[in-house]
Amino acid sequence: MKDFNGEVLFLDRSDINTDEIIPARYLTEISKEALAPHLLEDLSLEEFDAATDIAGKRAVVSRANFGCGSSREHAPWALEVNGITVVIAAGFARIFRQNMFNCGMLAIELPEAEIDRLFSRFAGKPTHLETDFDAGRLTFHSEGDSETIPFTVSDFDRALVQAGGWVEYADARY
Amino acid sequence: MGKTIAEKIFEAHAVDRPTPDTWVLRLDAVFCHEITTPVAINDLVARGKDRVFDPAKIKAVIDHVTPAKDGKTAAQGKILRQWARRHGIKDFFDIGRNGVCHALFPEKGFVRPGYTVIMGDSHTCTHGAFGAFAAGVGTTDLEVGILKGVCAFRAPATLKLNIHGSLPAGVYAKDVILSIIGRIGVNGATNKVIQFEGPAVTAMTMEERMTLCNMAIEAGATCGICPPDRTTVGYLWPFIQDEFESPEAALAEYTRFAPDPDAVYDQVIDHDISELAPQVTFGYKPDNVKPVTEMAGTPIDQVYIGSCTNGRIDDLRVAAKVLEGKQIDPNVRGIVSPATPDIFKQALAEGIIATFMAAGFCVTNPTCGACLGMSNGVLADGEVCAATTNRNFNGRMGKGGMVHLMSPATAAASAIAGAIAQSPLFKTTEGSN
Numbered sequence: 001m002k003d004f005n006g007e008v009l010f011l012d013r014s015d016i017n018t019d020e021i022i023p024a025r026y027l028t029e030i031s032k033e034a035l036a037p038h039l040l041e042d043l044s045l046e047e048f049d050a051a052t053d054i055a056g057k058r059a060v061v062s063r064a065n066f067g068c069g070s071s072r073e074h075a076p077w078a079l080e081v082n083g084i085t086v087v088i089a090a091g092f093a094r095i096f097r098q099n100m101f102n103c104g105m106l107a108i109e110l111p112e113a114e115i116d117r118l119f120s121r122f123a124g125k126p127t128h129l130e131t132d133f134d135a136g137r138l139t140f141h142s143e144g145d146s147e148t149i150p151f152t153v154s155d156f157d158r159a160l161v162q163a164g165g166w167v168e169y170a171d172a173r174y
Numbered sequence: 175m176g177k178t179i180a181e182k183i184f185e186a187h188a189v190d191r192p193t194p195d196t197w198v199l200r201l202d203a204v205f206c207h208e209i210t211t212p213v214a215i216n217d218l219v220a221r222g223k224d225r226v227f228d229p230a231k232i233k234a235v236i237d238h239v240t241p242a243k244d245g246k247t248a249a250q251g252k253i254l255r256q257w258a259r260r261h262g263i264k265d266f267f268d269i270g271r272n273g274v275c276h277a278l279f280p281e282k283g284f285v286r287p288g289y290t291v292i293m294g295d296s297h298t299c300t301h302g303a304f305g306a307f308a309a310g311v312g313t314t315d316l317e318v319g320i321l322k323g324v325c326a327f328r329a330p331a332t333l334k335l336n337i338h339g340s341l342p343a344g345v346y347a348k349d350v351i352l353s354i355i356g357r358i359g360v361n362g363a364t365n366k367v368i369q370f371e372g373p374a375v376t377a378m379t380m381e382e383r384m385t386l387c388n389m390a391i392e393a394g395a396t397c398g399i400c401p402p403d404r405t406t407v408g409y410l411w412p413f414i415q416d417e418f419e420s421p422e423a424a425l426a427e428y429t430r431f432a433p434d435p436d437a438v439y440d441q442v443i444d445h446d447i448s449e450l451a452p453q454v455t456f457g458y459k460p461d462n463v464k465p466v467t468e469m470a471g472t473p474i475d476q477v478y479i480g481s482c483t484n485g486r487i488d489d490l491r492v493a494a495k496v497l498e499g500k501q502i503d504p505n506v507r508g509i510v511s512p513a514t515p516d517i518f519k520q521a522l523a524e525g526i527i528a529t530f531m532a533a534g535f536c537v538t539n540p541t542c543g544a545c546l547g548m549s550n551g552v553l554a555d556g557e558v559c560a561a562t563t564n565r566n567f568n569g570r571m572g573k574g575g576m577v578h579l580m581s582p583a584t585a586a587a588s589a590i591a592g593a594i595a596q597s598p599l600f601k602t603t604e605g606s607n
Contacts, residue, residue, distance in 0.1 A: 014361070015360055015361065015459060017567050019546075019565070019567040019568070019569060019570055020567065020568065020569075023547070023569055023573070024546040024547055024548055024570070025547055025548065025573075027209050027210075027238075027546075027548070028209075028239070028244070028246040028247050028250060028548070029246065030212055030213060030216065030246070030249065030250065030253075032213075042568055042569040042573065044568060064361055065360060065361040065364060065394065068360055068361070068364075068394060069296065069391075069565065069567060070296050070546075070565075071210070071294055071295055071296040071298075071310040071311055071312055072209075072210065072312070073210070073213075073294075073312035073313040073314060076312075091361065091364065092364075093364060093394055094328075094364060094365050094394070094396055095296060095309075095310055095311060095312060098311070098312065098315065098326075099312035099313075099314065099315075102312060102314035102315060103314060154193060154195060154196070155192075155193045156192050156193045156195070156196040156326070159192065165314060166314050166315065166318055166326070167217070167221070167314060167317055167318055167321075170318045170321075170322055170324065170326075171223070171318075171321070171322070173190070174189065174190070174198070174322045174324050
């Protein structure tokens with residue numbers, strides 16, 4: 001299983017699409033590592049600079065319909081090669097969400113009110129995420145503040161993460 | 175309890191239910207192109223599992239960047255080409271026979287009502303026009319599909335979209351789907367299947383239904399789907415005439431997948447198009463939609479007519495009708511890309527290509543190229559394109575470029591005007607919006 005703990009990147013907008021996560025002009029790369037410098041390159045968002053804000057991050061918190069648009073698995077790959085293995089959002093596009101679990105990564109959906117609270121309490125401050133996958137708990141820490149939020153993933157998604165991804169799961173069964 | 179089309183297809187293809195909400199489906203077709211497949215191929219090779227579940231059910235095409243533009247795209251084509259050869263994949267379409275996957279594969283008769291289809295491409299939802307469950311997937315799902323012939327999906331909640339009325343003159347399937355996305359939003363059908371029904375859908379050709387289903391993903395839908403009917407059978411007849419005694423027999427078989435009258439829907443939306451006017455997008459989301467009149471006069475640098483949404487013969491015919499005897503604005507670069515070789519040949523035979531060229535358009539070979547900013551018409555920073563494609567995301571056709579989505583008629587009229595313009599084929603009536 002991958003490591004789901006570390007510093008959090010807050011992306012304060014709904015409908016962040018896969019072209020913004022990794023532009024199509026980099027889809028000619030065959031190696032996942034080659035995507036690393038281009039993560040979120042086309043995302044134009046106030047208080048976000050891809051050149052300085054991604055380094056060292058392990059998790060993303062965002063809003064509704066994260067990962068909409070293209071089916072490109074290059075989006076989760078571009079996150080992964082930058083060390084980001086978990087995205088927490090108010091909702092996900094179907095294909096992006098499936099791609100995350102298929103790669104053994106986490107796409108955790110939380111109610112909008114909880115996402116709002118996370119943004120107002122932690123965005124703009126150095127924030128550390130601690131994930132207890134077995135217990136289904138996310139704990140956010142920033143200086144002098146912390147909050148624990150329960151999460152659920154379906155039994156099938158949990159099995160994919162534990163197996164290391166869909167290829168491993170399917171190969172063992174079908 | 176009655177069932178929707180998707181529920182019937184799921185039940186007919188279920189091989190496993192690992193949890194009550196998860197369906198692992200047997201696949202009737204796995205489609206592949208050179209952008210998302212090579213990574214899957216390399217991974218299978220690295221795992222010592224370089225096999226395919228059934229070479230006859232795998233169809234592959236080089237379409238996104240063709241002819242190759244550089245060493246990287248040449249390598250992607252080479253990986254796909256060699257893989258198709260070593261596994262005996264007969265339906266592999268390379269230079270000279272290749273075209274945009276979602277236009278080419280239907281043309282070859284590869285999709286039938288009731289089929290399950292996946293491809294590593296989000297616009298795979300196009301094939302739902304045939305009454306199939308067709309979904310875009312990532313590379314890992316594609317990889318397992320190639321190896322095992324299965325894919326996992328959540329239980330399909332269905333949004334039934336009843337389209338009432340008939341298309342006004344000069345208004346097209348593209349305007350209809352833009353108006354629907356504008357209404358329900360880019361997140362309006364996430365995790366759902368959109369079942370397009372109603373008199374307007376019944377009246378549509380297969381090509382129009384493909385345009386409709388093509389953009390279901392822009393509302394977040396897993397698939398767009400149209401009930402199979404006589405139009406579906408008529409389109410497929412050249413491919414199925416050996417399997418059935420008569421079109422009626424084919425229809426009887428395919429309507430097994432028609433929705434039951436008492437099917438249960440997650441949501442039902444009634445959408446009337448009798449007063450619809452041509453639509454166009456603004457901004458960077460496909461649900462930023464306005465009537466053309468409200469955007470008229472917006473200057474453009476390029477016009478692109480093509481793609482899996484609107485690169486079919488009827489699209490080129492309509493655009494040529496607008497362009498006939500006219501010249502495009504000298505400050506506009508016009509690019510037309512017939513979506514398949516057969517469409518290109520047909521357009522040549524009908525004089526459509528001559529019309530485009532006389533108007534000042536550049537004609538490219540069939541390819542996805544410009545639509546996603548990969549080749550054959552990439553925008554420079556700050557440039558604006560009027561396009562018949564499906565996505566207006568920031569940077570989609572080139573970093574810093576702006577894309578306005580519209581029908582081929584509107585695109586052709588805009589090319590002449592040098593700015594977004596109403597098509598002369600649309601006659602305004604009072605109360606139209």
